[in-house]
Amino acid sequence: MEIVTSVLTVYLVVSGACPLSNRYQPEFEKLRAEYQPRGVRFEQVSTDTAEGLRTASRLGARVTPQAVVTGSRGSAVYRGRIDDRMPALGVHRRPTRHDLREAIEALLAGKSPPVRETTAIGCAIAYPPAKATTGVTFARHAAPLLYRHCTPCHHTGGDAPFALESFGDAAPRAAVIAEVVRRGLMPPWKADPGPLEFEGAHRLTGGEIRLLESWARDGAPRGDPGIEPAAPKFQPGWKLGAPDRTVRMQKPVEVPATGEDIYTCVVIPLGLKQTRYVRAFEFKPGNRRTVHHALMFLDASGAARRNGEVYPCFGVPGFLPSASLGGWTPGFGPTSYPPLTAVTLRPGMDLVLQLHYHPTGTIETDQSELALYFTETAPTRRMMDVALGSRNIDIPAGEARYIVRDHFTLPVPVEVTGIIPHAHYICREMRGTAIRPDGRRIPLITVRGWDFNWQRHYRYKHPFTLPAGTRIEMEFLYDNSAANPRNPSNPPRRVTWGGGSLDEMAGLHVQVIPANDDDARELGQSLWGKIMRELGGGILKR
Numbered sequence: 001m002e003i004v005t006s007v008l009t010v011y012l013v014v015s016g017a018c019p020l021s022n023r024y025q026p027e028f029e030k031l032r033a034e035y036q037p038r039g040v041r042f043e044q045v046s047t048d049t050a051e052g053l054r055t056a057s058r059l060g061a062r063v064t065p066q067a068v069v070t071g072s073r074g075s076a077v078y079r080g081r082i083d084d085r086m087p088a089l090g091v092h093r094r095p096t097r098h099d100l101r102e103a104i105e106a107l108l109a110g111k112s113p114p115v116r117e118t119t120a121i122g123c124a125i126a127y128p129p130a131k132a133t134t135g136v137t138f139a140r141h142a143a144p145l146l147y148r149h150c151t152p153c154h155h156t157g158g159d160a161p162f163a164l165e166s167f168g169d170a171a172p173r174a175a176v177i178a179e180v181v182r183r184g185l186m187p188p189w190k191a192d193p194g195p196l197e198f199e200g201a202h203r204l205t206g207g208e209i210r211l212l213e214s215w216a217r218d219g220a221p222r223g224d225p226g227i228e229p230a231a232p233k234f235q236p237g238w239k240l241g242a243p244d245r246t247v248r249m250q251k252p253v254e255v256p257a258t259g260e261d262i263y264t265c266v267v268i269p270l271g272l273k274q275t276r277y278v279r280a281f282e283f284k285p286g287n288r289r290t291v292h293h294a295l296m297f298l299d300a301s302g303a304a305r306r307n308g309e310v311y312p313c314f315g316v317p318g319f320l321p322s323a324s325l326g327g328w329t330p331g332f333g334p335t336s337y338p339p340l341t342a343v344t345l346r347p348g349m350d351l352v353l354q355l356h357y358h359p360t361g362t363i364e365t366d367q368s369e370l371a372l373y374f375t376e377t378a379p380t381r382r383m384m385d386v387a388l389g390s391r392n393i394d395i396p397a398g399e400a401r402y403i404v405r406d407h408f409t410l411p412v413p414v415e416v417t418g419i420i421p422h423a424h425y426i427c428r429e430m431r432g433t434a435i436r437p438d439g440r441r442i443p444l445i446t447v448r449g450w451d452f453n454w455q456r457h458y459r460y461k462h463p464f465t466l467p468a469g470t471r472i473e474m475e476f477l478y479d480n481s482a483a484n485p486r487n488p489s490n491p492p493r494r495v496t497w498g499g500g501s502l503d504e505m506a507g508l509h510v511q512v513i514p515a516n517d518d519d520a521r522e523l524g525q526s527l528w529g530k531i532m533r534e535l536g537g538g539i540l541k542r
């Protein structure tokens, strides 16, 4: 086929309703600035308008964002992704193939593109269907589901980047809603259902997912607005009322428009004159578009501030924390500690926020805030961390089933309140199990489809007791093959233990409260013994 370069047109099919599409905007501008002067025409097609939708359909676009390049005769010579930074929905990594750019370069040189068609990953475009068939409507079926499972985050001023509070909000997004629920990406809840319930669990049943799929396939019909339920209302402001103290980042952090996700630690001196006991806290992101998750640490040693007021920190916070307040992911709400287990703040302590930011396509700034609620009562029960894990990680490139195991036997009975599994990107499955002395197995947590971006602290709805002699086991499965879309290395490389984003970790932290001080001491010694055995006395030799 002969290609006349002067009529090369790049159509960029976008949607303002799709965060993934918005995130690509700076890349579009860059390509346009670079290739427009070389005679390439650029046209942005927005599927948010009826005309744009018709053009997108004519171009054969299926998702936003994607590119279609047409040649001299107006037929498509390239169709697909801009680059490979999104290997699957919900996964972002450093691009290694710039397919659109490579196609344009080849076409400008009078050659065929190296690849004519690639799979674009993005928000499915909601084309109107031929005719509705299933009778599923927004008013009767979709609205109650969306309002219950999605609106708690997706409301104006809420933790998600767009609202799902009305037919007008939901209908243009019907196709992508169906896709994210079918893939289990939304609601963002990674723990499998098990015998033990977690606080705040959000999961759709298979039937609910099929309803949303039918609604989307039928073209998102509204039905009778008269029977539509009212969207739930959410009060702005702190959920536990006026805080005793708020702590805000001293300066805003700037997040660049493009590039990879950013992990930043921000040190905030608390300036306390006297000891305080924290019974609850709530984190409020300063900018919900860009803050993805946050961990809150305390530092009594001054080590964190020696790294600077703001410093990069992926995975590990860059110092040994004196204590942790907890974490936050979108939709998390406030955290109240179990009775008599307040966290102690001492004069001189710094608060360290470890923040994970998403670039959004626009330069963003964030100045997040924390509300603290105090109690006069000093803690008399000790919340302890039974930490299972391993540093002995060495995963060959290409290995698809690498397993890390650890176990620990409780020397004393404990009350179990929560669990925090931790790994980086290539971990796929996590299992924590308690085996009681009578042989009964209790699944503590199962995560299939681990996603680093949605790590969180899982709190049991009903804390429970495990007797002395209970063996806690962990088993994590890692996939370091090229077939794992979350693998940040492409091609895969050998992965060992470490705090960097290309390293791996394996940690299962079971949050427990021993019955009394003696038991706490014994558990502490036993955990210390475990650490010493693993290090083989390495610490003592130094």
Ligand code: HEC
Binding pocket: 019, 020, 089, 090, 146, 149, 150, 151, 152, 153, 154, 159, 160, 161, 173, 176, 177, 180, 181, 186, 187, 188, 202, 204, 292, 330, 331, 332, 358, 453
């Ligand atoms: C716990 C909070 C929370 C709940 C509940 C939730 N979402 Fe989201 N949703 C988010 C956040 C935050 C994002 C932004 C993406 C990100 O940060 O990874 C998002 C993004 C999306 C996207 C855009 C796709 C993407 O990956 O950017 C869609 C579509 C979506 N949500 C639909 C839903 C639907 C449908 C439900 C209910 C079935 C739902 N969400 C429930 C927090 C939530």
